[in-house]
Amino acid sequence: MDFSQFDLQPVWLTLRLATITTVLLLCVATPLAWWLANTRWRYRQVINALVALPLVLPPTVLGFYLLLLLGPRGWVGQITQSLGIGVLPFTFSGLVIASVIYSLPFAVQPIQNAFAAIGKRPLEVAATLGASPWDRFISVALPLAKPGLLTGAVLGFAHTLGEFGVVLMIGGNIPGQTQVLSVAIFDHVEAYEYAAAHVLAAGMLGFSFIVLLALYWRTGQRSAEQV
Numbered sequence: 424m425d426f427s428q429f430d431l432q433p434v435w436l437t438l439r440l441a442t443i444t445t446v447l448l449l450c451v452a453t454p455l456a457w458w459l460a461n462t463r464w465r466y467r468q469v470i471n472a473l474v475a476l477p478l479v480l481p482p483t484v485l486g487f488y489l490l491l492l493l494g495p496r497g498w499v500g501q502i503t504q505s506l507g508i509g510v511l512p513f514t515f516s517g518l519v520i521a522s523v524i525y526s527l528p529f530a531v532q533p534i535q536n537a538f539a540a541i542g543k544r545p546l547e548v549a550a551t552l553g554a555s556p557w558d559r560f561i562s563v564a565l566p567l568a569k570p571g572l573l574t575g576a577v578l579g580f581a582h583t584l585g586e587f588g589v590v591l592m593i594g595g596n597i598p599g600q601t602q603v604l605s606v607a608i609f610d611h612v613e614a615y616e617y618a619a620a621h622v623l624a625a626g627m628l629g630f631s632f633i634v635l636l637a638l639y640w641r642t643g644q645r646s647a648e649q650v
Contacts, residue, residue: 432599433607433623440515440590440603441583444522448579449572451523452530456575457560459531460538475528482525486592489521493593513595518603521593526582530575537571538564577638581631 455474459467477485493511494500500510511517541564549559565572587605594601596610604627611620 433602433604434626436515436599436602437584437604440518440522441580443519444526444583445576445580447519447523448526448530449576452527452534452575452579453565453572456531456534456571457538457564460535474531477525478528482586482588483592485525486521486589489524489589490592493517493520512593513597513601515594515600518590518594518601521589522583522586525586525589526579529578529582533574533578534568534571537568537574540571541567573641574638577634581634584627584631 459471459474490512491497492499493503495504495510500512503509503511511520545563545567546559549563554562585605586603587609590601590603591606591609594603594606596602596606602610604623608620608623608627611617611623
């Protein structure tokens with residue numbers, strides 16, 4: 424099937440969104456997961472529950488409240504307007520923010536589990552050798568948690584590729600700006616353009632399968648090496 428530039432725009436936009444979201448997710452999820460894995464704060468489960476909310480909330484519910492929060496009457500929207508940025512809904516920046524929040528548990532949970540699995544012993548040994556808390560985190564914790572970091576990055580990337588409800592609520596359907604693959608597929612189906620929808624959907628299905636297969640293959644190899 425011959426695709427026009429309009430047909431390819433959602434592909435590049437989705438890949439760009441997933442890449443930026445994954446980078447930001449690792450920057451946010453890594454310190455948050457480290458804190459959750461090590462804190463003794465009595466109310467830490469409240470933070471765990473807040474992080475995990477996107478796993479159980481309908482995407483439209485999350486998207487609706489983000490729309491209110493980022494909109495002209497929301498407190499975040501008022502701040503962005505006062506800074507001269509404007510409002511974020513129906514922009515690519517708004518999509519990035521919504522995607523990071525929606526995919527956060529998919530990155531935090533595997534990284535948190537990886538940090539928790541390290542235990543205290545390696546860090547205590549590093550401390551006796553004079554390593555500072557920052558050195559212990561960079562030189563000991565992060566290398567040992569590499570499988571969790573990889574899993575979080577892959578799951579965050581793959582999850583962003585398949586977003587629909589949140590991105591539709593926040594970004595709408597603006598070709599070339601906020602129309603991602605899932606929304607483009609929905610558009611084709613609504614227009615009874617099943618051939619185009621099938622090609623895009625099959626491409627997304629195949630790509631997602633290959634990404635997850637590579638992740639599980641790598642995880643299986645690592646587990647076999649440790650046996």
